[in-house]
Amino acid sequence: MKFCVLSSDPLYKYFEKGEIKPRYWNPEEIFDEVCVFSFCEQDIEPAKVQQLVGGARLHIVPIGPPNPLKLYQQYRRVRQVVGNFKPDLIRVHNPWHAGVVGVRAARAAGVPVLLSLHTHYGARRRLERRFLLQLLRVFERYSIRRADQVLCVSHYLSDYARKMGAKSVEVIYNRVYTEQFANCFPKEKKRPLILSVGRLDPPKDQACLVRAIQGLDADLLLVGDGVNRSKLEKLVEQLGLEGQVNFAGAVPHGDIQDYYARADLFAIATHYEGFCIPVLEAMAAGLPVVVSATEPLPEVLGGTGKVAELTPEGFHQAFAELLGKPQETALLSKAARKRAEGLDGALMEAREAALYQSLIKGGKQ
Incomplete structure (x- = not known):
């Protein structure tokens, strides 16, 4: 099986922060190939972050930094790669640029899409009163409402997801072994x-x-x-x-x-x-x-x-x-x-793998 990911950060940032975690994007080794779209001009060598996908073959596709003026251009690039790669599932890591681009590309390709929430953007807006954060609320609603599944890393975030119109919400804690x-x-x-x-x-x-x-x-x-x-x-x-x-x-x-x-x-x-x-x-x-x-x-x-x-x-x-x-x-x-x-990571990993397989099975029916 094949898996596409639109990451929040370029992979070199995960590497610099020491956050390369085993099978992060390949729970229980269910995928044979993983393609990661990275919001930067040039990213890290795949071998340095191979642990993220376990034994799967890793492809990294830079699509340029987040830029509202280039969203359509980035969407077309993702759509093209998705069409050739033919993934069984797409995951987007935030409801902003990654969400809009990934959800739309998944819809166009007829591939199930999972959106994962790691931050309460409503709480962030209350503390950081920046105009851009208010504008991005439109992106959030678009992405969250159109994702086939929203994966939240806490019950606290699940309330926010439902408020934003998510049609299906699952809570799986981050993995700590x-x-x-x-x-x-x-x-x-x-x-x-x-x-x-x-x-x-x-x-x-x-x-x-x-x-x-x-x-x-x-x-x-x-x-x-x-x-x-x-x-x-x-x-x-x-x-x-x-x-x-x-x-x-x-x-x-x-x-x-x-x-x-x-x-x-x-x-x-x-x-x-x-x-x-x-x-x-x-x-x-x-x-x-x-x-x-x-x-x-x-x-x-x-x-x-x-x-x-x-x-x-x-x-x-x-x-x-x-x-x-x-x-x-x-x-x-x-x-x-x-x-x-x-709450062991092995239990969370098994739940995540089962969720992926359920979405893939549902997408093929």
Whole structure:
């Protein structure tokens, strides 16, 4: 079988961020060939990102950067390749440029199309009041309403999808394989370590965590990179926390478990999310987790950690409580690991493969 994907980001960005995950676009190896349309002029060599499609043959087709003025031109290019490639299924990774181009091309070719939602665009509009985001609402409605299936990575997003007119919605969490984090046991050390993993970009609020660490006998390690790094480094210097807050930069996905193994607590502060994979990774590592009261983080946590007010004071209090109550911390760790096992990546992968096969079967009837 053959599969086409319209990705949100060029594949070289996945590679640079260390986010090359096994079989991401080929669950349970159900496809023999995968063609990825990339919104850039030139993308990475297929061999460097082969893991994304497992054992399938990978084709990468750059179609130029997202540009509303070139949508029709990009559609024609995708339509041409789809006509020659003859996929059994098309997946688009957002309801904007990828959605409009991919959904229309799929309709023209008579191929079933799945649209995956990873962000709550309504929440983003409320926080980022940019005119372009308001205009893109038209793209969202067009794509979501015309997709044969909308795949959401949280129940929180499924409500948004239905509000936008989705005719069929399925919720499958992002894949985190607990086996990767099976040996994350805490190490003996002088001071507790609080870990936060995530890009140093909006909507994340690592500054909240930096301020929250003040006055605590604990260190903070920030894993990730992004446009806010220099601002965060200046904040650390201003607060005199150079010996307490450290930056690890971007870490390849295959090495991330080593950082969870060093930590005693995990924390993330963010203004909006679609899922937040690091929360589930921390749970798989058996770490007590503190998240901001931002959906869908409490949904993912499922009552196995602490939900804090999105303020330095709120996180400081949560940190102090967990660091001062080792018995409660141990119970939360056990509960988090158990919930993560119930959401294991292998289970999500099987559900995703079954969904694909159902769509393909329905498209051939």
